Amino acid sequence: MxxxxxxxxxxxxxxxxxxxxxxxxxxxxPNSAVAAMRADLNAWEAADRDPQGYDPVIARTRESYARLVGIPSSRVAIGSQTSVLTALVAAAVPDGAEVLIPEGDFSSIEFPFLQRPGIRVRVVPLEALADQITDDTWLVVFSLVQSATGVVADTASILEAAARHDAFTFCDVTQAAGVLPVDASLFDVTVCHTYKWLCSPRGVAFLTLSERFDPLLTPLQAGWYAGDDVWTSTYGPAMHLATDARRFDVSPAWQAWIGAEPAIALFAGLxxxxxxxxxxxxxxxxxxxxxxxxxxxxxxxxxxxxxxxxxxxxxxxxxxxxxxxxxxxxxxxxxxxxxxxxxxxxxx
Missing domain, CATH: 3.90.1150.10 (Aspartate Aminotransferase, domain 1)
Known part of the structure; x- marks a missing residue:
C-alpha cells in the first residue's frame, strides 16, 4: 500500500x-531530533545557552502534543515520568473512595494508587473493566494499549459505563500516542511518556486534565515552573501559580525537550x-x-x-x-x- x-x-x-x-x-x-540535540550540546559547550532560551521550545512542544491528542494546550501539564504525574492524581482520590484498575497493567499507573492509604483499590481483568464499574467507583484507571500484550482497551465500553455510573476516567496513552489515534478529550485524565512511540528522549511526559477534573487536583509539586510568570516565581513565599494546567508543571529537563520538539511535531503532522x-x-x-x-x-x-x-x-x-x-x-x-x-x- x-x-x-x-x-x-x-x-x-x-x-x-x-x-x-x-x-x-x-x-x-528522528534525524531532526538528533541534529537539534547535537546543536544544543555544541551551544552549551560554547557557553551560548541560558535557561530562558528553552521556554519557547517547551511551549511549542506542548502545543504540538496538544494538537496530537486533540485538546487545547491550556489543558496540558508537563512532567518527566508518568508515575510522578499519576501520584498527583492518586493524592486527589477522596478517603474511602474506590479506584478500579486492570490486572497486569503498567506499574507506573497502578503503584501510586496502591501506595495511597485510605482508599480502596479493586483489581479486575482488563476485559471485565467496563462491566465492573459501579456507583461506588470514583476513578477507573487503565492503559489505552497494554504494555505487556499490545491489546487495545475497549474504550467505548469503558467510557459508556463510567458515564453511566458517574466515575472519572484515567488513561495512560504512553503505548498509544504516536501510533494509535488518541483523543484525550474523552478522558478526565491522561498521562504519556514520550520516549516510546513519540521517539523523544526520556524525561518528557504530559498530563492532560478535563475541565471537571482539574479543580479536584492540588498542585502538590508546584515549583517555579508552575508560576504564572515563570521567571518571577523563583523565590517565595509569594506564590502566583498559573491559572490553567500549567500550575501542575514540573520543571523541565531542558536538553530532553530539545529532542522532543521536532519528534513530537513530526507525529502531530501525521x-x-x-x-x-x-x-x-x-x-x-x-x-x-x-x-x-x-x-x-x-x-x-x-x-x-x-x-x-x-x-x-x-x-x-x-x-x-x-x-x-x-x-x-x-x-x-x-x-x-x-x-x-x-x-x-x-x-x-
Whole structure:
C-alpha cells in the first residue's frame, strides 16, 4: 500500500535500523531530533545557552502534543515520568473512595494508587473493566494499549459505563500516542511518556486534565515552573501559580525537550490512523509468518515463558523484548516487511 507524502517523509526521518522491533521498550530518534540535540550540546559547550532560551521550545512542544491528542494546550501539564504525574492524581482520590484498575497493567499507573492509604483499590481483568464499574467507583484507571500484550482497551465500553455510573476516567496513552489515534478529550485524565512511540528522549511526559477534573487536583509539586510568570516565581513565599494546567508543571529537563520538539511535531503532522494501519499491518504480517492468529496490533506477542524465542532473535541481532512470559515485537515507522521475514527465518 502506498504511503501518503507526509508519512513517506516521516519514514525518511529515520535511518534503517533493520531488525529493531523494540519501540514498545524505547523509540528511536528522528534525524531532526538528533541534529537539534547535537546543536544544543555544541551551544552549551560554547557557553551560548541560558535557561530562558528553552521556554519557547517547551511551549511549542506542548502545543504540538496538544494538537496530537486533540485538546487545547491550556489543558496540558508537563512532567518527566508518568508515575510522578499519576501520584498527583492518586493524592486527589477522596478517603474511602474506590479506584478500579486492570490486572497486569503498567506499574507506573497502578503503584501510586496502591501506595495511597485510605482508599480502596479493586483489581479486575482488563476485559471485565467496563462491566465492573459501579456507583461506588470514583476513578477507573487503565492503559489505552497494554504494555505487556499490545491489546487495545475497549474504550467505548469503558467510557459508556463510567458515564453511566458517574466515575472519572484515567488513561495512560504512553503505548498509544504516536501510533494509535488518541483523543484525550474523552478522558478526565491522561498521562504519556514520550520516549516510546513519540521517539523523544526520556524525561518528557504530559498530563492532560478535563475541565471537571482539574479543580479536584492540588498542585502538590508546584515549583517555579508552575508560576504564572515563570521567571518571577523563583523565590517565595509569594506564590502566583498559573491559572490553567500549567500550575501542575514540573520543571523541565531542558536538553530532553530539545529532542522532543521536532519528534513530537513530526507525529502531530501525521494522520495517525495511517500510521496505525501501517504498523498493525506489519504486526499481522508477522502473525501470519510465525503461524499465530492475527492480533491487529502494532505490538505482537506470543507465549515464550522459557525465553527461547527471545534468545534466538537477540542472538541473530533482532531486537525484541520479553514481558510477562511473552515475546514482544513492536513495529514503527522504520520497520518494513524485511523485518517480518527476518523474524520468520530465525524462528523457522
Amino acid at each position: 502506498a504511503h501518503s507524502a507526509a508519512l513517506a517523509a516521516a519514514i525518511d526521518e529515520f535511518r534503517e535500523p533493520r531488525g529493531y522491533l523494540a519501540v514498545a521498550s524505547i523509540g528511536l530518534p 494522520d495517525i490512523a495511517e500510521v496505525w494501519a501501517f504498523t498493525s499491518g506489519l504486526g499481522d504480517a508477522l502473525c501470519e509468518a510465525v503461524g499465530i492468529p492475527p492480533q491487529r496490533q502494532a505490538i505482537v506477542t506470543w507465549p515464550d515463558a522459557s525465553g527461547g524465542d527471545l534468545k534466538k532473535l537477540i542472538d541473530a541481532g533482532i531486537r525484541v523484548s520479553g514481558r510477562a512470559g511473552r515475546l514482544r515485537a513492536s513495529f514503527h515507522l522504520w520497520n518494513d516487511l524485511s523485518d517480518v521475514e527476518a523474524v520468520a527465518r530465525v524462528l523457522g
